[in-house]
Amino acid sequence: MTFDPPVTCPVCEEVLELDRDLEDHLIGKHTQREVARYVVSQQERAEIEPVGEAATPNYSSH
Numbered sequence: 001m002t003f004d005p006p007v008t009c010p011v012c013e014e015v016l017e018l019d020r021d022l023e024d025h026l027i028g029k030h031t032q033r034e035v036a037r038y039v040v041s042q043q044e045r046a047e048i049e050p051v052g053e054a055a056t057p058n059y060s061s062h
């Protein structure tokens, strides 16, 4: 049994119809610039949010 959850466009947050492809939506509804801008904003966000364990306190026994 195949169940496809509805796909949400990450660019405009529109829920796509079940028979619609995200790729078709991006090509049909968005310009290359819009998609590029989204990708860049995702990368910027990834740089702001710390990834890893930078906040882990590093106590040494005293």
Ligand SMILES: [Zn+2]
Residues within 6 Å of the ligand: 009, 010, 011, 012, 013, 014, 025, 026, 029, 030
């Ligand atoms: Zn969209």
